[in-house]
Amino acid sequence: MNDRTLTDRTLPSSHSLHKNLTEHINSEIALRSESFYFQSLFSRLTELPSSAITDRETALRFLHSTFLYVRITKNPTYYAIANSATLSPDARLEEICVEAIKQLVSEGIVVEEEDASLAPNEYGEVMSRFYISHPTFVALKSMSNGVNMRILLETLAKAEEFSSFRIRQGEKSVRDFLILCSSFLPPIDTRQACRFSPRSTR
Numbered sequence: 001m002n003d004r005t006l007t008d009r010t011l012p013s014s015h016s017l018h019k020n021l022t023e024h025i026n027s028e029i030a031l032r033s034e035s036f037y038f039q040s041l042f043s044r045l046t047e048l049p050s051s052a053i054t055d056r057e058t059a060l061r062f063l064h065s066t067f068l069y070v071r072i073t074k075n076p077t078y079y080a081i082a083n084s085a086t087l088s089p090d091a092r093l094e095e096i097c098v099e100a101i102k103q104l105v106s107e108g109i110v111v112e113e114e115d116a117s118l119a120p121n122e123y124g125e126v127m128s129r130f131y132i133s134h135p136t137f138v139a140l141k142s143m144s145n146g147v148n149m150r151i152l153l154e155t156l157a158k159a160e161e162f163s164s165f166r167i168r169q170g171e172k173s174v175r176d177f178l179i180l181c182s183s184f185l186p187p188i189d190t191r192q193a194c195r196f197s198p199r200s201t202r
Contacts, residue, residue, distance in 0.1 A: 017068040028053040030128035
């Protein structure tokens with residue numbers, strides 16, 4: 001990649017929002033509880049920021065305002081729209097939206113009320129407040145109470161948040177020391193470790 005490639009716009013542009021859409025939708029839903037808090041704190045203010053997503057309709061409206069919608073209309077094949085005649089970009093966008101919401105609800109991160117409105121719970125608020133990725137949060141949430149330190153550390157070490165980390169200059173000696181120490185530890189039960197690994201890394 002060089003400057004001329006970028007200026008000539010020969011490099012295809014795509015959007016990866018659909019790959020972590022559950023995290024964005026959950027964050028928008030979690031804003032609902034925060035807006036209620038500020039409304040009670042500053043009751044005199046009439047125009048307060050409210051949640052962008054309160055149900056499936058507002059979730060779809062939110063996606064229509066993103067660059068993902070622009071790209072899904074320009075490059076439908078990239079977003080798994082093999083035959084645009086049978087599945088329009090709008091239909092695919094709605095499908096992606098519904099799948100993400102269903103996943104959040106089924107995993108107990110978001111609550112879908114009887115009137116089809118979406119509400120945050122304590123899990124969704126924690127995931128949003130501390131910027132935890134969806135696969136990592138599911139792995140932590142699925143751990144049983146009283147889990148030992150070994151499994152906890154293995155689960156944290158497999159978090160995708162660390163996938164982009166690189167060893168800095170001067171840290172190789174620390175890494176080599178840890179590898180040496182690990183040779184004195186008992187072998188890891190891979191079946192037990194995989195049980196708590198994020199689904200995205202399987």
